[in-house]
Amino acid sequence: MKVLIFDTKETLFESLSHYYINEIKANPNIHLGLATGGTPVPLYEKLIEDHKLNKTSYKNVKTFNLDEYVGIEETHPQSYRTFMNETLFNHIDINLNNTKVPSGMASDLELEAKKYDKLLDEHGINIQLLGIGTNAHIGFNEPGSNLNSGTIIAPLTQETRDANVRFFNDMSEVPTVSITMGIGSILKADKIILVATGANKAEAIKNTIEGYITKDVPASALQTHNDVVIYLDKEAASLLSK
Numbered sequence: 001m002k003v004l005i006f007d008t009k010e011t012l013f014e015s016l017s018h019y020y021i022n023e024i025k026a027n028p029n030i031h032l033g034l035a036t037g038g039t040p041v042p043l044y045e046k047l048i049e050d051h052k053l054n055k056t057s058y059k060n061v062k063t064f065n066l067d068e069y070v071g072i073e074e075t076h077p078q079s080y081r082t083f084m085n086e087t088l089f090n091h092i093d094i095n096l097n098n099t100k101v102p103s104g105m106a107s108d109l110e111l112e113a114k115k116y117d118k119l120l121d122e123h124g125i126n127i128q129l130l131g132i133g134t135n136a137h138i139g140f141n142e143p144g145s146n147l148n149s150g151t152i153i154a155p156l157t158q159e160t161r162d163a164n165v166r167f168f169n170d171m172s173e174v175p176t177v178s179i180t181m182g183i184g185s186i187l188k189a190d191k192i193i194l195v196a197t198g199a200n201k202a203e204a205i206k207n208t209i210e211g212y213i214t215k216d217v218p219a220s221a222l223q224t225h226n227d228v229v230i231y232l233d234k235e236a237a238s239l240l241s242k
């Protein structure tokens with residue numbers, strides 16, 4: 001794993017957005033695996049800024065999101081589909097039909113998971129973007145998850161629900177189940193970029209990079225992939241030993 005440590009969040013996202021813009025320009029048909037959560041928002045803001053200023057085009061780009069809550073409609077303000085539309089897709093020239101988010105409202109969720117894996121296998125992801133949970137989850141693969149699985153229907157831990165309650169009116173509204181690319185699905189991407197900012201991610205990052213590969217630390221499975229780049233600010237890197 002390659003680890004890049006930046007003095008500030010600003011310099012991290014400056015560098016990361018340049019990387020993405022160059023990749024998109026070099027391959028206008030690129031397949032991007034995208035993530036939700038607070039971490040990637042500054043990246044998406046910079047991609048929008050660049051699209052407006054420099055006309056970098058997303059007309060032929062395809063995107064595949066990691067996960068979605070089960071039991072809330074696509075149009076719910078906190079669905080990950082809504083998040084992606086509002087945070088990125090509505091502000092660039094991407095064709096919404098080329099943006100995929102698994103459905104958390106499918107009547108047969110197991111079938112939806114299978115269909116999502118088929119879609120991922122048919123297309124393939126060039127660059128998968130990841131955030132990381134304070135418990136080292138990636139997507140919604142919580143500690144204890146199988147490190148090889150395809151897309152799964154996965155319960156959310158209380159820690160994750162606590163972290164996400166800020167987006168809802170109260171805990172009773174926070175979903176308890178998700179549909180998420182499995183760690184096996186994530187590891188099929190050609191390249192993986194994990195981004196973490198802030199001291200609350202420092203322990204998860206230390207365990208991911210310096211710990212054993214274990215189900216208790218889902219992101220530790222990234223050690224088995226041959227092209228992973230981890231973008232950290234100083235705070236997220238603060239517990240690393242070197």
Ligand code: PGA
Binds near residue numbers: 037039131134
């Ligand atoms: P965050 O979430 O970016 O909002 O911290 C990351 C994650 O849970 O994967």
